[in-house]
Amino acid sequence: MEATILRWLKKPGDQVELDETILEIATDKVDSEIPSPVAGTIQNILFNENDVVEVGKVIATIAPVGEAPAKPSPALAPEKEKPTNGAHPVHQSVSNSTAPAPVLESQLRPSQTERFYSPLVRNIASQENISRQELEAIPGSGAGGRVTKDDVMNYIAQRGHLPQDMPSAAPVTTAIPESTSNTPPVPEPVRETPREPVTFKSSAVDGQVEIIEMDRMRRLIADHMIMSKQTSAHVTSFVEADVTELVRWRDRVKDTFEKKYQEKITFTPLFMEAVIQAIRDFPRINASVEGYNILVKKDINLGMATALPNGNLIVPVIKNADYLNLVGLTKTVNSLADRARNNQLKPEEIQGGTFTLTNVGTFGNVMGTPIINQPQVAILATGAIRKKPAVIETPQGDAIGIRQMMFLSLSYDHRVVDGYLGGSFLRRIADYLEAFDPQRTI
Numbered sequence: 001m002e003a004t005i006l007r008w009l010k011k012p013g014d015q016v017e018l019d020e021t022i023l024e025i026a027t028d029k030v031d032s033e034i035p036s037p038v039a040g041t042i043q044n045i046l047f048n049e050n051d052v053v054e055v056g057k058v059i060a061t062i063a064p065v066g067e068a069p070a071k072p073s074p075a076l077a078p079e080k081e082k083p084t085n086g087a088h089p090v091h092q093s094v095s096n097s098t099a100p101a102p103v104l105e106s107q108l109r110p111s112q113t114e115r116f117y118s119p120l121v122r123n124i125a126s127q128e129n130i131s132r133q134e135l136e137a138i139p140g141s142g143a144g145g146r147v148t149k150d151d152v153m154n155y156i157a158q159r160g161h162l163p164q165d166m167p168s169a170a171p172v173t174t175a176i177p178e179s180t181s182n183t184p185p186v187p188e189p190v191r192e193t194p195r196e197p198v199t200f201k202s203s204a205v206d207g208q209v210e211i212i213e214m215d216r217m218r219r220l221i222a223d224h225m226i227m228s229k230q231t232s233a234h235v236t237s238f239v240e241a242d243v244t245e246l247v248r249w250r251d252r253v254k255d256t257f258e259k260k261y262q263e264k265i266t267f268t269p270l271f272m273e274a275v276i277q278a279i280r281d282f283p284r285i286n287a288s289v290e291g292y293n294i295l296v297k298k299d300i301n302l303g304m305a306t307a308l309p310n311g312n313l314i315v316p317v318i319k320n321a322d323y324l325n326l327v328g329l330t331k332t333v334n335s336l337a338d339r340a341r342n343n344q345l346k347p348e349e350i351q352g353g354t355f356t357l358t359n360v361g362t363f364g365n366v367m368g369t370p371i372i373n374q375p376q377v378a379i380l381a382t383g384a385i386r387k388k389p390a391v392i393e394t395p396q397g398d399a400i401g402i403r404q405m406m407f408l409s410l411s412y413d414h415r416v417v418d419g420y421l422g423g424s425f426l427r428r429i430a431d432y433l434e435a436f437d438p439q440r441t442i
Contacts, residue, residue: 001054001055002027002052002053002054003025003052003053003055004025004026004027004050004051004052004053004142005023005024005047005050005053005059006024006025006026007023007024007049008022008023008045008049009021009022009023009024010023011042012045013041013042014041015041015042016039016040016041016062017039018036018037018038018039019035019036020035020036021033021034021036022034022035022042022060023059023060030345030346030347030350031343032345032346032347033344036062037062038062038065039064039065040062040063040065040067041062041063042060042061043060043061043062043063044060044061045060046058046061050142052142052146052148117135117147121147121148121149121152124152124153124156125152128152130152130155130156134155135147138152138155139151150216150219150220153223154219154223157226215310215312217310217314221312221313225371227374228372228373231374232374232377232415233413233414233415234369234412234413235412235414235419235422236369236370236409236410236411236412237410237412237422237423237426238367238408238410238426239407239408239426239427239429239430240405240406240407240408240430241406241408241429241430241434242390242404242405242434243385243404243433243436244403244404245434245436246267246270246433246436247385249438250270253265253442256442257330257442260442261330261331263327263330263331263334264330266330266333266334267361267382268304268333268357268359269326269329269330270326270433271359271380271382271433272302272304272321272333272357273329273432274429274432274433275302275355275380275429276300276321276322277432278425278428278429278432279300280322281425281428282421282424282428283296284296284417284421285355285378285412285417285422285425286300287354288354288375288376288377289375289377289413289416290375294416299319299352299354300320300322300355301319301320301321301352301353301354301355302318302353302354302355302356302357303315303316303317303318303353303355303356303357303373303376304317304333304336304337304357304358305356305357305358305359305373306337306341307362308341314340314345314350315350315353315373316340316349317351317352317353318332318333318336319352327442336349353373353376354376355376355378356370356372356373356379356380357379357380357381357382358370358379358380358382360381360382360384361382361383361384361385364384365384366384366406366407367407367409368383368409369381369409369411370409370411371411372411372412372413377412377413377416377417378410378411378412378422378425379410379412380408380410380429381408381409381410381411382406383406383407383408384406385406386404386405387403387405388402389401389402390403408426408429408430410422410426
């Protein structure tokens with residue numbers, strides 16, 4: 001619905017080539033570089049850095065090559081349109097509606113202080129029954145003290161635990177025009193009885209404590225993780241798989257594979273192959289929940305959790321992964337991981353996932369209990385591959401041997417995925433990995 005302009009790389013009067021990066025923006029999902037749609041000259045820049053702009057608004061004009069550019073204008077945002085007669089142009093008058101709902105709308109109209117609230121913030125406030133008085137009391141971390149989505153979500157998370165000196169959640173009384181004086185009064189929304197107030201006190205800080213403020217991405221990750229736990233009933237199952245043949249095959253072909261395709265083959269695309277096969281066997285694991293409806297997805301779009309150099313995490317998505325062979329999966333995995341680490345992902349490349357894989361073995365961990373990536377219903381964690389003594393069953397009898405073993409863990413949403421489905425799906429992935437063909441060609 002909106003994006004923040006992080007940095008302009010060009011200024012009015014600058015020449016730009018087709019697809020040359022003009023600016024960097026941040027949405028609630030990813031930071032992106034925006035390329036020029038034409039070759040030409042920057043005429044006007046209509047918004048400043050750190051401005052929050054609604055999707056679809058013009059932010060700059062470019063005179064194409066061959067056209068005489070107009071005199072460049074300063075890179076200043078236009079002055080906000082003044083409301084007429086105290087009413088914001090976005091909202092209709094209360095008299096135009098006979099439903100009682102406009103009470104919430106009237107709470108979110110701009111006050112005499114003219115504090116700006118983005119459409120996203122206003123929508124969240126309406127859905128959560130946050131009054132205008134509450135909104136105005138929320139400290140803003142955005143440009144010029146603007147209230148951001150993170151500010152509102154943090155406020156909602158702390159609601160019911162606020163000190164007594166915070167403003168109450170009672171809705172603001174708004175005068176109704178004379179033409180609607182016959183409209184029945186709207187009752188105040190019923191609210192939960194607040195829990196015992198908790199007073200927040202800053203800890204005493206000495207030289208042995210370093211305070212690190214969360215950056216924008218870390219805040220989004222924190223909110224997303226809390227939301228996932230509050231949304232889904234998490235259950236995690238584990239299996240141990242013998243991947244000796246798979247490891248031997250990769251060790252044998254990795255140099256040849258790189259020379260032939262100019263790509264390094266990791267274990268991730270091999271794991272993805274097994275996941276895709278198991279999803280075909282158990283399609284209801286490739287789903288999401290909407291109310292009391294289970295939405296089973298026909299497309300298999302695999303998310304791959306990727307750690308960034310700054311310690312944050314992002315999940316690029318391989319669309320229609322089931323249509324890719326091993327070479328295609330390898331190229332896509334390597335490309336997405338590389339561009340994720342260099343902050344070059346496009347917004348559409350981290351959307352639309354239907355199932356996620358996270359490789360905790362990369363960090364030497366033997367297993368993990370991952371948190372579901374909403375709105376999906378399951379996520380697989382692959383642990384480190386380690387040599388271990390194991391029982392080998394042969395026609396001549398059992399024997400002890402050194403095998404390459406790994407743990408697989410699946411967290412799933414117990415609202416819609418029961419133990420039979422979750423456990424069977426996880427076991428099937430292990431079966432496919434254990435049955436890997438050591439004679440496979442590349």
